[in-house]
Amino acid sequence: MIKMSAYSELIKNFDKIRNYMRDFYIYGYKTRSDFEYKSLRTYDNEKRRIESWLKNYIDFSSSKKGKQISISCDSGKIYENPLYNAYFSKSFTDNDIELHFFITDVLKNSAPLTVDEITDKIFSQYDVYFEPQTIRIKLKEYASEGIVRIIKNKKAHMFELCTDCPENICDDSEKFFDMIRFFSQSAPFGVIGSYILRQYDKINRTFLIKHNFIVHTLEDNVMLSLINAIDEKKSVEIVHFGKNENRTVINAVPVEFHISLQTGRRYIITYVDKIKRFNSFRLDYIKKVKILDECSDYDMIAEKYAANQKYCWGSSFGSRRISGNTQKLKITLLIDEEKEDFIIKRLVREGRNGTVSRTEKNIYTYETELFDVCEASPWIKTFIGRIISVECSDKSVSEKFYNDIFKMDRMYQKGD
Template structure:
């Protein structure tokens, strides 16, 4: 008999990896897939498509079938569906409904009472009863307590179990959860809480919606746990490398949505940043006894880095004069004040504003400075290599636009 196709997922890291290959890092065609067999490619692609069928668009091209994700502002976050996958056996799915039914009908029950109800009220209804031991039932009850589905209570020196009540959600919290699930690290928690309510449209729309990072939520949760408990983090990267780090902070880019783990690497002993989407697995280690020492060093260095780019170089100064007309372009001054981070700005006269900053890596501030092109009067810096490169980039940009204008005139 032909082997039946299995739609189940044993390990979320597996579906996370395939989802990255199929929908984030460029859709891999069958001939590009080298991780496992071509049959694995077909199985995993078909499996993920079944979860994301409401979001997948495709068209026939000369090279074959081309697929892509199409997500509108009104649609739910597609990758949250992947977090609702779970592997199970026939005994697992049987006990899932039976245990919940026993506790919903019979109320609180001890383990012997639950076991008796399962055997007498359910297993006996089959002409060929399932082979289900008391140990299997007990293990499933313990597992559901760990997952938060059931609740273990001690009463009259007995351990009894009941369905864990849903988290109460006041009306004024619902909108907060709709916002949280889209913008915060580990936002999938917000979606899980909303799943217990009748589905309703979110009141928010987002100009930039960074859906791809929801695949990294478990890594983020472990990072936050490590930060809260001041414990070492053991990392396994997708490239196969391993490292150990004392966590300091979690940075999230407002420009790309990318998340970075900032911490002190043990080997080499340096402050570094690691992209969360490059971490395959992350586990908690021992408590760091001298954590505050690392923390104090980080607090000093974080004010020298524009983003997550940390290095051991000396500080470099930067001073820029900007043409921002008072009264007419106050919005630019407001934006500069809001986004300048550790820099300082001041108005020199009605048309000129000075912006000064000291950083260990001036290249990190380039995207911010480029948003003021056309307003820059002069630039001074102690890093002459950076200054030459920045001016050269501007010259190439001006030459490119002038050549396009000349072609248009001709």
């Protein structure tokens, strides 16, 4: 007889629940049978956890395929990101919980102690014995999380509790908590602010963010690993899932993050040595990041990226290699200089690395050079009604623009 593990709301593997929460939030059309990469029992358990954490934000709908579940909320009207709950649900062992209280109690109001001294005090005060190595591992974990501080001396490392608390940082603790309330709504790593507020039994009822891309908290672990790799000038191994759930493993050198102001999507710009070019990856498609060895050519790669960045509208490097060709774009616009000076200012302000010039009265041209002009297409179309012509060295780009206009014209004429 096979013994099935009991259901628990606590989780060991954050990546698993992250994938399900992402699928529910982004791909709300999926049904139970669409989650093929795990068993249906696993799906039921993960759905049960998410429903418990996010009961006020779960939405159901029906289709021919079956019942669909999604996470639905107006992110501009919530004071705390509900997806933070996934971070507060990590499982722990009996030893974890016992050691937490034993260590903090022994170190409270105490001079710095060695591992052996802490071991002895726990045994003498609580009549419980732990191996010194077990306590040493737990202390190192707490040191990395800022709970304890390591003091190095000639004979042995000593440990003491950190005293970094609001009362010791700011004279007016309420102002400190206002700062934390704002931080808890920010991205990335707003979950840290939420941790601090919960620890001191505080809530945020002060700050709301209109365009709050709450789903990005699920990418913060990935982002942190990439930040560390950039800071240490190391290459990484990226486990990446595309739109069709195709798994690929890429070795790359991370250089910089790009964040879309329109969609909030976050990208990591990398140099992939295998194909000798820069490439970008959406963080929500990255499942795992493993930091590898230091990259000896990191500074040279960073310089090449800086030289190429001016040809990027967003995060795309097109189909060109590092020394490849760019696409030249020229837009001619009719602008009433007396009444529409704000349009001219907008061209200059939003045109990124492009140039704006006056060719004659009420006639202006915008020119730029990009790896991928298609990325600028949505911005270009915001000037429809003023555009006289669109010219591009890649004829397919300008042809697509005019075809879109003709299709839109036929659509509206049909509607009349």
